[in-house]
Amino acid sequence: MPTPTTVMPPVPVRTDATVTTLTSADVERLRADFPILERTVNGSPLVYLDSGATSQKPLAVLDAERAFALHETAAVHRGAHTMAGEATETFEAARAQVAGFVGVDADELVWTSNATEGLNLIAYGISNASLGRGGDSSARFRIGAGDEIVVTEMEHHSNLVPWQELAFRTGATLRVIGLQDDGHLKLDEAAEIIGARTRLIAVTHVSNVLGLVNPVEDLVAMARRVGALVVLDACQSAPHMALDLRALDVDFAVLSGHKMLGPTGIGALYGRRELLDALPPFLTGGSMITTVQLDHSEFLPAPARFEAGTQRVSQAVALAEATRYLSAVGMDRIAGWEFALGQRLLEGIAALPGIRVLGPGLGEERVGLASFVVEGVHAHDVGQFLDDRGIEVRVGHHCAQPLHRRFGITATTRASAYLYTTEDEVDAAIAAIGDVRAFFGAV
Amino acid sequence: MTGSAALQGLYQQVILDHAKEKHGFGLRDGAAASSHQLNPTCGDEVTLRVHLGDADTVASISWEGQGCSISTASASILSDLVDDLPRPDVRLRIEAFRELMQSKGTIDGDEELLEDAVALSGVSRYVTRIKCAMLPWVALEHALLEADGALGAEAGAAR
Ligand SMILES: Cc1ncc(COP(=O)(O)O)c(C=O)c1O
Numbered sequence: 001m002p003t004p005t006t007v008m009p010p011v012p013v014r015t016d017a018t019v020t021t022l023t024s025a026d027v028e029r030l031r032a033d034f035p036i037l038e039r040t041v042n043g044s045p046l047v048y049l050d051s052g053a054t055s056q057k058p059l060a061v062l063d064a065e066r067a068f069a070l071h072e073t074a075a076v077h078r079g080a081h082t083m084a085g086e087a088t089e090t091f092e093a094a095r096a097q098v099a100g101f102v103g104v105d106a107d108e109l110v111w112t113s114n115a116t117e118g119l120n121l122i123a124y125g126i127s128n129a130s131l132g133r134g135g136d137s138s139a140r141f142r143i144g145a146g147d148e149i150v151v152t153e154m155e156h157h158s159n160l161v162p163w164q165e166l167a168f169r170t171g172a173t174l175r176v177i178g179l180q181d182d183g184h185l186k187l188d189e190a191a192e193i194i195g196a197r198t199r200l201i202a203v204t205h206v207s208n209v210l211g212l213v214n215p216v217e218d219l220v221a222m223a224r225r226v227g228a229l230v231v232l233d234a235c236q237s238a239p240h241m242a243l244d245l246r247a248l249d250v251d252f253a254v255l256s257g258h259k260m261l262g263p264t265g266i267g268a269l270y271g272r273r274e275l276l277d278a279l280p281p282f283l284t285g286g287s288m289i290t291t292v293q294l295d296h297s298e299f300l301p302a303p304a305r306f307e308a309g310t311q312r313v314s315q316a317v318a319l320a321e322a323t324r325y326l327s328a329v330g331m332d333r334i335a336g337w338e339f340a341l342g343q344r345l346l347e348g349i350a351a352l353p354g355i356r357v358l359g360p361g362l363g364e365e366r367v368g369l370a371s372f373v374v375e376g377v378h379a380h381d382v383g384q385f386l387d388d389r390g391i392e393v394r395v396g397h398h399c400a401q402p403l404h405r406r407f408g409i410t411a412t413t414r415a416s417a418y419l420y421t422t423e424d425e426v427d428a429a430i431a432a433i434g435d436v437r438a439f440f441g442a443v
Numbered sequence: 444m445t446g447s448a449a450l451q452g453l454y455q456q457v458i459l460d461h462a463k464e465k466h467g468f469g470l471r472d473g474a475a476a477s478s479h480q481l482n483p484t485c486g487d488e489v490t491l492r493v494h495l496g497d498a499d500t501v502a503s504i505s506w507e508g509q510g511c512s513i514s515t516a517s518a519s520i521l522s523d524l525v526d527d528l529p530r531p532d533v534r535l536r537i538e539a540f541r542e543l544m545q546s547k548g549t550i551d552g553d554e555e556l557l558e559d560a561v562a563l564s565g566v567s568r569y570v571t572r573i574k575c576a577m578l579p580w581v582a583l584e585h586a587l588l589e590a591d592g593a594l595g596a597e598a599g600a601a602r
Contacts, residue, residue, distance in 0.1 A: 042447065042449070043447070377512075378510065378511035378512060378515075379485070379511070380485055380487070380510075380511035380512075380513070380572070380575065381454075381511050381512050381513075384450070384453065384454075384569070384572070385446065385450065388446055388447050388449065388450040395485065396484060396485040396486060397485070397486045401486065404486070410486040410487070410488075410509050411485055411486050411487075435445040438445065439445050439446055439454075440454070440459060440512065441459055441463070
């Protein structure tokens with residue numbers, strides 16, 4: 001065993017089994033782990049409300065990455081020297097940690113650059129199977145004319161464009177489940193669309209624009225009835241709620257490290273073991289093979305089969321640390337805090353004149369984000385006004401153009417919270433949003 | 444006052460007025476060429492038509508689009524500016540405006556040349572907004588190139 005060089009995370013808050021939310025005092029304490037929150041923007045204290053796009057990283061995560069680079073740098077899964085062995089063990093321990101965080105086994109978790117790459121990995125694996133690669137054991141993935149791929153109208157472009165492209169390459173048809181006016185999926189429409197021709201359903205767990213949680217169980221049940229695969233985009237759920245992918249019973253799932261306190265450049269793909277072992281590879285080359293002849297090669301089983309080339313080792317180690325940090329704080333308590341922040345935000349801005357919030361109303365299940373339209377003021381201008389007060393929000397289509405089109409708009413402003421967001425920050429945003437229309441002469 | 448001096452500098456009253464009044468808004472028939480420009484990061488778009496007097500004069504532009512107050516005001520200002528203007532003068536103004544946008548706040552802009560467009564000089568301090576201001580100007584540039592193609596090699600060679 002290599003000596004563990006990564007520092008154990010400080011347990012940032014007390015764990016009290018009976019409390020299912022963080023308190024303001026807990027949040028004040030854990031903010032000390034995120035020094036960036038002390039900075040100013042345009043002369044005002046930073047109010048970071050763009051964690052939906054990317055989260056800030058605690059010191060423990062930065063330290064873990066640095067510690068690996070300082071003490072353990074070596075190539076993993078190649079070479080036989082001591083350090084190569086140690087680095088490989090650390091790398092694999094990181095995999096087991098992240099897999100455990102989402103309720104699956106280590107050999108079912110493939111490292112990717114981000115969620116987008118994970119989704120492309122599945123789509124290209126299916127594509128390759130459809131070309132006959134992988135032989136009989138991959139036959140279950142073959143799709144073509146007459147088959148259907150089902151997505152929803154709320155998907156992030158990363159969970160839409162790869163399926164459009166897969167449909168173009170294979171001749172399969174893309175079907176889309178529409179949205180109700182409050183943003184929820186039209187489940188009756190889903191029941192009609194999902195049928196004998198359906199081969200795969202790709203859906204987001206939590207919408208990055210609407211903040212709602214999709215009924216994954218219902219969709220999985222529909223998929224099971226017709227033998228279709230379910231791909232879950234867990235980008236916006238993994239950072240914000242306790243996640244058990246095995247219990248959700250999905251076939252594949254993807255997440256991005258940078259949205260859950262981890263570094264950029266690292267993400268993960270979960271695949272049910274028997275599926276991963278049957279899926280042909282996407283990227284090919286070094287480290288994913290058993291024997292290579294000049295004219296053909298044999299591949300390793302999953303997860304190595306999907307990890308061609310030199311891997312992002314320090315990033316994987318840092319992501320593992322991020323999940324340890326999140327677990328130490330407690331995912332249920334984080335979810336509780338963010339729900340309350342989301343409700344506070346929703347209540348505050350919905351009460352302002354001339355503001356329309358997308359998604360479900362107060363009291364319904366939502367994460368800590370709100371996307372809204374300010375009557376008479378373009379989202380870009382809203383964002384600029386908030387930025388002037390140090391409030392960082394996202395403006396635009398948030399990589400969900402079809403969703404915005406569905407609601408007759410091109411852009412919204414989105415404020416998104418995380419475990420380090422305070423009630424005061426939410427209140428500052430609400431107050432600033434309340435001043436927007438007067439500034440732009442829209443009242 | 445609810446915005447800082449910097450913000451007031453970005454959103455001068457002239458800009459907010461243009462964003463509301465939208466001079467030249469509404470596509471008109473009889474254009475020599477048109478261009479559709481999109482800002483993929485925010486989804487803002489503009490369709491701009493160029494109406495020629497003779498081959499060497501831009502009589503006017505007409506436009507439509509969805510955008511923030513900066514891109515909308517910029518199109519409105521451009522419409523005022525390009526009013527029976529010889530083409531070399533149009534090109535001069537596009538170049539001057541581009542230079543102003545890339546100046547990071549170091550120049551104020553030539554008011555005689557750019558008229559109300561100098562009010563957009565504050566945009567150059569905000570890297571994320573320069574594209575918004577440039578959108579209609581880039582559309583005009585493209586439309587003029589397209590007009591050259593439509594006019595044929597002969598007219599192009601004559602210039
Ligand atoms: C719901 C959802 N899916 C997918 C993505 C893509 O993540 P990444 O860009 O890290 O691959 C994001 C993040 O932007 C997202 O919010």
